[in-house]
Amino acid sequence: MAASVPTRTIGRLSLYRRLLGNLIADGVEHVYSHQLATMGGVTAAQVRRDMMSVGYSGSPKRGYEVTALAGSIGNFLDASHSEPVALVGVGNLGRAIMAYFAGRRPRLTITAAFDSDPYKLNRVILGCRCHALSEAGAVIGQLGIMTAIVTVPASAAQDVADQLVRAGIRGILNFAPIRLRVRPGVYVEDIDMTMSLEKVAYFARQNAETRSIPEAAVI
Amino acid sequence: MAASVPTRTIGRLSLYRRLLGNLIADGVEHVYSHQLATMGGVTAAQVRRDMMSVGYSGSPKRGYEVTALAGSIGNFLDASHSEPVALVGVGNLGRAIMAYFAGRRPRLTITAAFDSDPYKLNRVILGCRCHALSEAGAVIGQLGIMTAIVTVPASAAQDVADQLVRAGIRGILNFAPIRLRVRPGVYVEDIDMTMSLEKVAYFARQNAETRSIPEAAVI
DNA sequence: TAGATTGTTAATCGATTAACAATC
DNA sequence: TAGATTGTTAATCGATTAACAATC
Numbered sequence: 001m002a003a004s005v006p007t008r009t010i011g012r013l014s015l016y017r018r019l020l021g022n023l024i025a026d027g028v029e030h031v032y033s034h035q036l037a038t039m040g041g042v043t044a045a046q047v048r049r050d051m052m053s054v055g056y057s058g059s060p061k062r063g064y065e066v067t068a069l070a071g072s073i074g075n076f077l078d079a080s081h082s083e084p085v086a087l088v089g090v091g092n093l094g095r096a097i098m099a100y101f102a103g104r105r106p107r108l109t110i111t112a113a114f115d116s117d118p119y120k121l122n123r124v125i126l127g128c129r130c131h132a133l134s135e136a137g138a139v140i141g142q143l144g145i146m147t148a149i150v151t152v153p154a155s156a157a158q159d160v161a162d163q164l165v166r167a168g169i170r171g172i173l174n175f176a177p178i179r180l181r182v183r184p185g186v187y188v189e190d191i192d193m194t195m196s197l198e199k200v201a202y203f204a205r206q207n208a209e210t211r212s213i214p215e216a217a218v219i
Numbered sequence: 220m221a222a223s224v225p226t227r228t229i230g231r232l233s234l235y236r237r238l239l240g241n242l243i244a245d246g247v248e249h250v251y252s253h254q255l256a257t258m259g260g261v262t263a264a265q266v267r268r269d270m271m272s273v274g275y276s277g278s279p280k281r282g283y284e285v286t287a288l289a290g291s292i293g294n295f296l297d298a299s300h301s302e303p304v305a306l307v308g309v310g311n312l313g314r315a316i317m318a319y320f321a322g323r324r325p326r327l328t329i330t331a332a333f334d335s336d337p338y339k340l341n342r343v344i345l346g347c348r349c350h351a352l353s354e355a356g357a358v359i360g361q362l363g364i365m366t367a368i369v370t371v372p373a374s375a376a377q378d379v380a381d382q383l384v385r386a387g388i389r390g391i392l393n394f395a396p397i398r399l400r401v402r403p404g405v406y407v408e409d410i411d412m413t414m415s416l417e418k419v420a421y422f423a424r425q426n427a428e429t430r431s432i433p434e435a436a437v438i
Numbered sequence: 439t440a441g442a443t444t445g446t447t448a449a450t451c452g453a454t455t456a457a458c459a460a461t462c
Numbered sequence: 463t464a465g466a467t468t469g470t471t472a473a474t475c476g477a478t479t480a481a482c483a484a485t486c
Contacts, residue, residue, distance in 0.1 A: 010422070011414050011415075011418050014414040018414075032467070041400075048467090052469065058468060059462060059467085061468095079420075093319055096316075099311045101416070105413060146427050171426065179258065192230075194324060197324070198324070201298075201304070201365075201366045203390050204390025204406060252443075262478080267443090279442070
């Protein structure tokens with residue numbers, strides 16, 4: 001139905017929508033591609049191409065209408081109804097993420113939590129009931145959950161992913177530092193914080209080395 | 220000095236090193252490109268190319284020597300000495316990240332924390348002293364910190380980034396949902412959890428829609 | 439040796455960028 | 463109108479993939 005859109009474009013659309021939300025809050029009514037580009041750290045041509053892919057047209061005079069564009073992106077990105085999300089692994093990181101998403105995107109709500117710790121079972125943590133993973137099939141099936149966040153240790157992640165996929169999950173946001181193997185038709189997005197931090201440290205060092213003398217002058 | 224290597228390659232090197240660590244723990248001595256490829260979710264050719272970029276050679280007979288390769292990658296990725304990291308924003312997410320990195324990469328240790336909450340000042344949280352942001356210049360300069368993690372709200376992130384760059388930071392791992400504007404020579408890596416989750420939800424829905432009938436048969 | 443793997447080049451692929459006529 | 467912006471195509475760019483001779 002929807003033309004196939006590259007995964008990076010989907011990410012940028014999510015970004016634009018947030019920017020548009022800010023503009024709406026500020027009472028702005030129209031925006032040009034180059035303005036969105038500056039705010040989003042992309043090029044103006046890229047913004048225009050992305051708008052094309054959601055099928056929204058701007059006008060050469062006033063650019064894009066902010067509320068209408070936000071609506072178009074919403075139609076493109078969102079489900080027709082509010083969507084529940086599952087989270088597996090109610091440790092430090094899991095709880096922080098639950099708190100982070102609480103009330104942020106009303107259309108994506110963490111509705112079910114799972115953990116292997118028997119002490120946490122059936123307790124309500126951050127407004128969300130904590131189940132045993134063995135109940136995943138039943139709970140996920142009953143609530144019609146398609147999206148899950150995995151915040152368990154690497155050693156448990158593949159097993160958890162297998163159970164989630166069997167339970168009907170079609171998309172996983174994976175924080176475990178391991179590459180999950182899932183069957184085709186299940187989308188996995190990895191957030192590997194260790195990898196990201198090592199990358200930042202590497203380039204920080206490169207930057208410091210290559211411009212150690214000029215930088216003092218530049219500042 | 221080091222040939223310029225694309226940022227994705229640096230990420231993969233970090234990944235390989237972790238995989239090699241697991242192999243070493245398992246007592247494995249040699250590994251072939253296709254084995255690393257399977258574990259890392261990349262292609263064998265890509266692995267071989269990446270090994271070339273760190274200047275390590277394998278043998279057609281035994282593949283790559285695990286410990287030596289891990290050492291080469293370490294030489295390439297790591298600083299000669301242990302590196303301190305700063306974290307700004309000691310909220311739920313910030314504390315979870317501090318706990319996450321504690322003891323994980325001994326060469327990258329979160330050594331200084333910053334927060335605007337006066338209640339947290341000078342307290343030691345997860346083994347790390349919490350300073351006021353106004354001290355950033357002094358603390359970061361004194362400890363020689365080049366890398367920082369930003370876990371403040373979006374509204375404060377740009378201001379924090381500016382202060383960090385002024386204090387000498389050359390690389391930022393940014394969790395705030397906003398595009399930071401920094402001068403050239405400062406590397407920024409974004410972890411935008413909302414964007415990632417929306418992306419996963421989008422593709423989960425696509426997957427569920429496109430294969431709603433066949434999937435039952437496939438399972 | 440025979441066979442599988444490596445290093446390395448050439449071909450492919452996809453996304454980004456540049457460019458510009460159409461438009462308000 | 464004049465001028466800036468849009469929609470859209472063509473050119474560019476970079477990374478990935480395929481391929482294969484060299485090697486152990």
